[in-house]
Amino acid sequence: MGEDRPSYPQSWPVRSSPVIIGRVATDDPHALAEAVKKRRLELHLARKIAAESVGMSKDTWKRVEDGDPVRDLAYAKIEKVLGWETGSCRIILAGGSPIPAGTEPDREVEYAPVPAEMLEDEVRQAVTNAMVGGTDLTADKIRAVNEAAIRVLRERGVLPPTE
Secondary structure, three states: OOOOOOOOOOOOOOOOOOOOOOOOOOOOHHHHHHHHHHHHHHOOOOHHHHHHOOOOOHHHHHHHHOOOOOOHHHHHHHHHHHOEOOOHHHHHHOOOOOOEOOOOOOOOOOOOOOOHHHHHHHHHHHHHHHHHHHOOOOHHHHHHHHHHHHHHHHHOOOOOOOO
16 A cells, blocks of 8 residues: 555547546646636636536636636536537646547547556556445456456557557
């Protein structure tokens, strides 16, 4: 448990719906704040109306526009209002640009420098943590869910195929 985990830059395949695991020290909340406010104003939306349209408080929306951290669920709601693909807020936090909703996925997927075995371990750990804390499944069932998740991620091109 007390082992040091290697540090690596967080990134993901370039696609319309990236998989993003965890937060990183290089997140830029001010870039997100600026992008969200700019897009909201482009759409001629008042903060209160934008927030209420997705069941969010105007105070939570303001936190994002002020560069304060919020839960990922809030980002998903904001993306919906602003016409961005799921994951766009995380992409902006990592220094990228939002993906307009309905954009076709890139046909050529570029993998980031995160070694696949590290990403796979992170996925396995996340699935295990979620299952242990929220279900009464046996260890064998949790392992089966892990394998199914890894298989689906390989099929979607998020993880490279096994050799």
